[in-house]
Amino acid sequence: MQLNDDACYQALISRDSRFDGRFFAGVLSTGIYCRPVCPARKPLAENCRYFSNAAAAEAAGFRPCLKCRPELAPGQAWSDGAAxxxxxxxxxxxxxxxxxxxxxxxxxxxxxxxxxxxxxxxxxxxxxxxxxxxxxxxxxxxxxxTTxxxxxxxxxxxxxxxxxxxxxxxxxxxxxxxxxxxxAEAPAAELTCRLAFRPPLDWQATLAFLKNRAITGVEKIEANEYWRTVRLDYQGKMHQGWLKVALAGSELTVTLSNSLIKAVPPVLSALRHLFDLDADPAEVTANLGPLVNNPGLRALGAFDGFEMAIRAILGQQITVAAARTLAGRLAALGSPCPDAPEGLSHCFPTPAQVAALSQEQLGQMGVIRSRSRAMLALASAVTEGLELSPSADIDEITAKLESLPGIGPWTASYIAMRALHWPDAWPVNDHGLKAATGLESPKALAHYMSAFSPWRAYATQHLWSQL
Structure with a gap:
């Protein structure tokens, strides 16, 4: 965003949560930089300098505030291809x-x-x-x-x-x-971290969406909390464990198993994408207009891009419930998760584990040959370097996905929306979007969705919520 001193100061003195994470205020008289929502006494306007990110504030010589804690601020979602x-x-x-x-x-x-x-x-x-x-x-x-x-x-x-x-x-x-x-405040006895977001966030709608798609043994929704197993490669080592996420005001609390202590950065980053915590609901609402009945809906991403991509292939032309059943059967082939809470048992198979399967093995699980061929091709591509994360080049990855057997525009675009977490991606020619809009023609649907660019992932969620 372009930083205007008067607008930033007004947001600072009113503690406007819409601007949390969109700028930081450095105070010359204290040498400290703060979030717009800082509870501390507000400084004079002439003592304030404004920065678009924490690194720029620190490069200018300011230290982070211990009250509002800039490390908790949500980030900035990207809505276009600039930079x-x-x-x-x-x-x-x-x-x-x-x-x-x-x-x-x-x-x-x-x-x-x-x-x-x-x-x-x-x-x-x-x-x-x-x-x-x-x-x-x-x-x-x-x-x-933490302790x-x-x-x-x-x-x-x-x-x-x-x-x-x-x-x-x-x-x-x-x-x-x-x-x-x-x-600092007295740390909690558990390894628990906090993730902030710009309200509103409809936690119940979020959990309902995830519950319908939760992979048995890997994910569960219980007592208004999201639980899952985790297996990721970070700094040359494999880390495996579990986590749970709960809502606490305008923050999410994340509890991690001790086995994930040395993998905190990628875990928290993945959760920010899964729950779309860097979104600005006010900006989305302003761009989508009357389509928004619930400003708290988010364009949910994915915790693990490969897991999400496999789930997308399994969901081709079948119900959400049927795809969930198939994903649970596949997940049972993953490595067991030691000391996992009840309801969690396995980590989702790695790309190498899936690539080692045969079409016959997948067929025995109920996966038809066209989808098993697509799954094996995708798993092989990922083991060879295909990147399914928000840091990937969306155009390059989408083209590579569509070059694989069994992956067409719907699957590639759904992967872009969830695994790559691109705000302008949407599932091309999606049956649910056709039902919500009453448009049967792919061309008519594409024309309708074009009006919501660059926020078509959000438009998709709002249209789906109407079904």
Whole structure:
């Protein structure tokens, strides 16, 4: 967003939650930067400077506020293709997938120089500075919310060593991690983190959508909480465990099993996408107009892109309930999840595990040959490097998906909407959208949906909710 000093100050003094995460206010008299919703006494307008992201505020010499905690602020959803390279780089950094500039540039298919320039144009700082801020804020979050040893927090935040974290804390925040922990609220006994969002969020509608699609043994909805098993590769190691998510005011509380302590960045990033926590309901409502009956609906993403893509293939031309049954049978082939709560048993199979199956094995589960062929082709492609995450290039991935056998425009676009979490993606020629709009012609439906660009994923959710 373009930052206007008068508009930002008005949002700051009114504590307007619509602007939470869209800008940060640095206060010259204190050297601290805050979220617009900060409960502290408001500063004079002439003492305020405004920044579009936390890294830019820290680069200007400001320290994060201990009251409003900038690390809790929701991020910014992307609604168009502008600054695509910067967007993809930011997604990778927020997921903890940043080793060095050269490696990230190679992954994105650009030169180091182009990545630095594109990122600086969008965020005002280099990718390295942005990554350092993200690591510092995550460490600050874990210090405030958990009882983890400081050395474990340094590793979980991606610093590589306690010495490096201590050095950056002293340089940026003028205090030590242990002192920050003493100043913060008393941490919870469990490994519990908080994720903020811009209200409203219809938690019941969210859980209902996920419950209808929950994979037996992998996910469950219980007592207004979302539970699931987790298996992911992070920093060269496999991490496996479980988590639960509950609503607490304008935040979600996330409880993690101890086995996921060193994989916090990708887990929290995946949850932000699954629940679409970076959305701005006011902006979506303004763009969709009368279509919005419930501003709290979100364009839900996915926790695991491969899992979601397999689920999309299984759902081709059958009911949601039937696809869920097939997904549960496949999930039983995944690795058992030790110490999982009742109702959870297995982690979803990895791409390599699925690729090793035969069409006969899938057929015995009830998967017809055309879908089993598509599943095996997708699994092989992912093991060979096909990326199904929000940091991927949507045009490139969509084209690659449609080149695989058994994956047509509907499946590819549904994967783009959920696994890649692209706000303008929508399931092309979808039966549910036809039923909701009364339009039978694919061309007529596409023309109708074009009016809602670049928010067609949100339009899809609102139309589905009318069925």
């Amino acid at each position: 695509m390279v910067a967007r993809r780089a930011e997604e990778a950094i927020r997921a903890g997938d940043f080793q060095d500039l050269t490696t990230l540039a190679e992954r994105l298919g650009v030169t180091d120089r182009h990545l630095r320039r594109a990122f600086a144009n969008r965020f005002g700082v280099s990718p390295v500075a942005y990554a350092q801020t993200q690591r510092l804020l995550l460490a600050k979050k874990l210090l405030a919310e 983890l040893p400081v050395v474990d927090i340094a590793m979980a935040a991606g610093f590589g060593s306690l010495r490096r974290m201590n050095s950056l804390f002293a340089e940026r925040y003028q205090l030590t991690p242990s002192k920050l922990r003493r100043q």
